[in-house]
Amino acid sequence: xxxxxxxxxxxxxxxxxxxxxxxxxxxxxxxxxxxxxxxxxxxxxxxxxxxxxxxxxxxxxxxxxxxxxxxxxxxx
Numbered sequence: 503x504x505x506x507x508x509x510x511x512x513x514x515x516x517x518x519x520x521x522x523x524x525x526x527x528x529x530x531x532x533x534x535x536x537x538x539x540x541x542x543x544x545x546x547x548x549x550x551x552x553x554x555x556x557x558x559x560x561x562x563x564x565x566x567x568x569x570x571x572x573x574x575x576x577x578x
Contacts, residue, residue: 524541527541528541530559530562532562532566533563533566535559535562535563536555536559537552537555537556537558537559537560538552538555539551539552539555541555542554542555542558543558
């Protein structure tokens with residue numbers, strides 16, 4: 503009965519004043535990273551979007567781990 507969802511199972515950020523909230527969610531709070539179709543830059547609300555968002559989050563995690571490993575290896 504929600505007139506905004508139209509029966510959809512997902513939630514898109516459509517309020518133009520919510521851009522700060524979207525940036526905050528996308529930035530995460532390392533070591534926590536959010537990955538969902540709702541924050542995907544492509545295919546929002548679809549499983550493809552969830553896959554894209556998951557790959558982006560995984561890339562951020564890998565970059566952070568590689569940086570930590572490089573720092574330890576250099577003795578810094």
